[in-house]
Amino acid sequence: MGDLDQGDQVPTGSASGPARPSKGPDVKSDRRDRVTLVSQWFPPEPAALAERFTSSLRHQGFDTDVLTGVPNYPRGIVYEGYSARRRSLEVQDGMRVLRTPLYPSHDRSALGRVANYASWAASSSLLGASVLRDTDVALVYSSPVTATAAAMMAKLRWRTPYVTMVIDLWPDNVFATGFLTEGPTRRIAEAVLTRFTDRTYRWADHVTVPTPGLRDIVIERGVPAEKVSLVYIWADEKIMQPTEPEPGxxxxxxxxxxxxxxxxxxxxxxxxxxxxxxxxxxxxxxxxxxxxxxxxxxxxxxxxxxxxxxxxxxxxxxxxxxxxxxxxxxxxxxxxxxxxxxxxxxxxxxxxxxxxxxxxxxxxxxxxxxxxxxxxxxxxxxxxxxxxxxxxxxxxxxxxxxxxxxxxxxxxxxxxxxxxxxxxSEASNAPVLADLLATAARRGRIARGNRRR
Structure with a gap:
């Protein structure tokens, strides 16, 4: 589900590229905004996009934490040194990386994949407080869409704002890859996933999408246009650049x-x-x-x-x-x-x-x-x-x-x-994402201050 050969406009933007931001993290504050990336996948798994996002956020001036799962992708086998049943906290390049338990699976079994997604959605929601309670804003890498559950729980409990990155279209891509192709199980699963997905969009402070066409679809599903921004997913620019042909x-x-x-x-x-x-x-x-x-x-x-x-x-x-x-x-x-x-x-x-x-x-x-x-x-x-x-x-x-x-x-x-x-490119898109996160963080601080008063 959601494993196509993969892997984002503010109102002033156009269909051909992201809008230009005016600011990044809150320059009026004495401290840097803290962003928590919520992603079921993160290195040492082959999760280049998630790692690229954290690197870019730090370059944009954010303090960054990560809430992720016990590494088991792509084979569904837990990596050496980890346990599928235990939470762990580690530090990678100065970032706190909190890993919460899950059911390890990544085979063709629909039941196994559902258990994998659902178990991490539950554990990250229940055990992710140490990084989500005090963060200024969460950035959700929402593939699978169930990864949004922890950010939604944090918004309920602490009014933590979140920005969700729609990497692919749920639940459509689930069934496009051959899972639950027909019958009552398919109809029930599609109804439940559609309702949950639409709610993740409505609760988000902002939604980013990687293509203009996907932006149109998200808006058609009822999300206000001003709440949906095109943020292209840039290439790994350290290696994807003009070079000499492979000799011979x-x-x-x-x-x-x-x-x-x-x-x-x-x-x-x-x-x-x-x-x-x-x-x-x-x-x-x-x-x-x-x-x-x-x-x-x-x-x-x-x-x-x-x-x-x-x-x-x-x-x-x-x-x-x-x-x-x-x-x-x-x-x-x-x-x-x-x-x-x-x-x-x-x-x-x-x-x-x-x-x-x-x-x-x-x-x-x-x-x-x-x-x-x-x-x-x-x-x-x-x-x-x-x-x-x-x-x-x-x-x-x-x-x-x-x-x-x-x-x-x-x-x-x-x-x-x-x-x-x-x-x-990263230079064209990362500042847009940074501006959206900084704006959501400011609004979140206002909402929390009003709640205390």
Whole structure:
């Protein structure tokens, strides 16, 4: 649930980027605002986004704590040195990190996943007082949405304000990933989750969303527009930046410098509909200098390999995944980098994290995806867009890209990077988030003062 290849406008902003804030933490106070990040996942788990947020908050001048779960993601096995049954308090880089118990699970069992989410929602609500009682504001990484429970409890008990970051759309994404697809259990679960999700939005002091389309949906669900801000999730800018191509990769693949290379890097899953891309390559047999490289792993990899083998496509190559710090150099080998998603309603408001990575690296893109992804490719003039699920149309777009001079492709990549810097970077979005948190903290102090009086 909520594990798509992932992982945010104030009224003065626009659909293309966040509004510019006027201030960060409360400069009139003698002390810094304290923010508690509430997230079920945090390092040593592979939770790069949560870690990125805490680093950015501290850079913006906040004191920061973390309320999180006992580490068990992604295998559902508790990490060495921790216990699923005990609360623990540790310090990481000067931050207090409070971990509360949970039922460890991350398999395909709906019951196990529900127990995992519900157990942490309960334990964080009951045992998170030491970091939530005295914080100025909570920032909720709300995937799963049940992670909001502790912040809601703190608001009831101590009037602690919270800002919730809607990372993906609940409960829609739960059922989009194949859980509880039909029957009375599905209907009950959907009704309960919808009601709970809507309440988390209403109780929040502010809501941030990562795409313009998701902002529209949240507003349609009854949240006032002035309470919903677009805050893009920026890339890991330490590693996702323009760089030299990986040496020797084309030679290892048997390609020349003149061959046209389309690359996809990421999860090879059903949601990505990469079978359509392989089918498009079968329609390009008359252009043997066009090659597709799929970098990564996933549940659909064996099927994709079988499809390419059956169709005798020597132009389709598969490479194992590489660490994130090597991916920018690998992407730089390609003439065009691909984003692919199925044509599903949920994906029209989904922005895979590779979108920001490609733009940040200054690489031209081919967006074969519905909704916001294709819109950004066009708005940024960063490459090409093709209708999802249509192999014939995709093949035609690839032909057009192949005929485009390389200097023009490089210019598209540069335009994409400039769009990223202007609209999607940490420098453009972190101050907006800081301003929202500082505003919520000030309001919270006023509410608490009135309550005491």
């Amino acid at each position: 990769l084309r030679q290892r693949l048997g390609l020349t410098d003149d061959d046209f290379l389309l690359m996809y890097g990421g999860n090879l899953g059903a949601a990505q509909r990469l079978d359509v891309v392989v089918d498009a390559m079968a329609r390009l047999r008359d252009t043997p200098d066009v090659h597709l490289v799929l970098v990564g792993d996933g549940v659909e990899k064996d099927r994709l390999v079988a499809q390419a083998t059956r169709d005798r496509l020597g132009s389709v190559h598969f490479l194992d995944p590489v660490p994130p710090d090597r991916m920018a150099a690998r992407m730089a080998v390609a003439d065009l980098n691909l984003i692919s998603l199925a044509d599903e309603p949920l994906f029209r408001i989904t922005l895979p994290s590779k979108t920001q990575s490609i733009l940040a690296c200054g690489q031209p893109m081919l967006a074969c995806a519905p909704g916001d992804v294709g819109r950004i490719a066009r708005d940024a003039q960063a490459g090409f867009a093709a209708p999802p699920g249509d192999a014939e149309a995709l093949a035609a777009v690839i032909r057009s890209a192949r005929a485009t001079p390389r200097h023009r492709l490089r210019a598209m990549g540069e335009a994409g990077r400039q769009y990223y810097l202007n609209h999607m």
